[in-house]
Amino acid sequence: MPFTADDVQNELKHIQNKLSESIQAVNEEVKKHGEIGTKNKEALNTLEEKIKEATARVLELEQAGTSQSDVDNAIKSVGAEFTDSQAYTDFSAGNTTKATFAAENNAVTNDEAATYTDRRSGVLGLAMRKLRVLDVLPKGSTSSNSIEYTREVLWDNKAAETAEGPGAAYPESSIQFETTTVPVRNIGHFIYVSKQMLEDNQAIASYIDGRLRYGVEYRKDLQALRGNGTGQNLKGIFSSGSFTNATNAGQNIYETVRRAMAQVELADYSATAIILNPSDCADMDLLTGNDEHFISTNPRAQNVKTLWGLPVVETNAMPAGRFLTGAFDMASQWTERRGVVVEMSDADGDNFTKDMVTIKATARAALEIYRPISLVGGDITAAPSTP
Known part of the structure; x- marks a missing residue:
């Protein structure tokens, strides 16, 4: 009766189970008596023949042209690898009390492997600021x-001590206001x-969705800081604040920010x-004193970026050589009518x-810039200098 690859596979599995049982029995016998008994030797010889x-x-199956998928690589090589191993030869001859065997499949190759690509999941994107x-x-x-919105532009406080009686009058103070209107601008982009x-x-579809959202957020961040107010641009902080450069000759970046x-x-x-x-943060971090120790930071510490007790916002939206500080909690407000929305259509x-x-x-x-005078910044005209 012709045999099939499945028959061989089942037989090898049965042999492997029997072999494991025999090896365990031999190990126990050698441990107990110091040698392999006749019964176990005969069992090993029988398994060797099988x-x-x-x-x-x-x-025979391979010579008959049976496809590689009919006989699994690991199973085909078990018999040949085991009977050819020195560990089995020594064990079956009684020269050792323990046999260790591992099927490695080193001699079997799969020509079809070259036809498959090892695909990595996800998309490798470019940098995101x-x-x-x-x-x-x-x-x-x-x-x-x-x-x-209406904001106060002048407060002339004349409050003063005033005498009592006829002819005495309190001084008059004055307050001036102005009404400002800012437009809600559309910020967006598209791709095909x-x-x-x-x-x-x-x-890729999910990545495109994220990239498009990020593109709008990127522009919002840039417009809030550097929008020039012309055309459809927002009027950003640098176009609205009090940016009188407070730097004096010979100052370094620390003194500039502090002033x-x-x-x-x-x-x-x-x-x-x-x-x-x-880059300006790096200039400050790398500044060393005469003893060559870093002045503002310990490179090995868990540093929270601060300067003069204030948190430092490090961003490429700020051009190198410029800085900004101020009462951000009350100086301005970012207002949205609609957050970032992604839409798609084939009717375009x-x-x-x-x-x-x-x-x-x-989006x-x-x-809105409520209090321009509370925002101060400008150019950093001098590089950090060693104390």
Whole structure:
């Protein structure tokens, strides 16, 4: 009766089970009596003959053109590897009290392996900037397309001690206000993607969604700090604050920032944070004294970035060589009518006939500057100097 690969596989499994039992029995016998008994020797010899027979059947199947998938690589090699091993020879001859065997499959190759690609999951994206500017600003919401607010621009305090009686009068103080309106601007972008890509690769579809959202957040962060107020740009902090450079000749970056903080205090506000470019932060961190020790930080410590007791916001949105400090908790507010929304459609131009999809991410936001005088910054005109 012809035998099949399944028959050989089942027989080898049975032999392997019997072999494990025999090895255990031999080990116990040697441990107890110091040698292998006749019964166990005969059992091992019988298993050896069965392994040789099974191995011959495997070779016969291979010569008959049986596909590789019919006989698993690991099973095909068990018989040949075991009977050819020195460990088995020594064990069956009684020269050792313990046999260790591991099927390695080193001699068996799979030609089909070269046809498969080892696919890594996900998408390897480019760098994403840390978005930090909006972290220091209060947040608000609106349902309108513009925001109007009234702010005090002058407070002339004439309060003084006043005599009693006829002819005495209290002095008159004055307050001036102005009404400011800021528009809610649309911020967004879009890309074209093939419909097949969205349907066939969910990882890329999810990545595109995240990238588009990030692109809008990136622009919001930049506009809050550096929007110039022209065209459809928001009017950012640097276009609205009191940026009289407080730097005097010969000052270093530490003194520059400290004088700016004093300017905020002199306006009766309290600075809450400092925004710097990473390169300027590095200049400060790497500054050493005459003893070559770092002045502002310990490289091996868990450092929280601070300067003059205020947290440092380190971001590439701030140009190198510039800085900003101020009472961010009351100086301005970032207001959104709609957060970031991602939409897609094939009804855009000739998308339908080309199997393309337009994916768009948008937001609507405004920036109010309530107290410009509480924001101070400008150029860092001198590099750090060694004390």
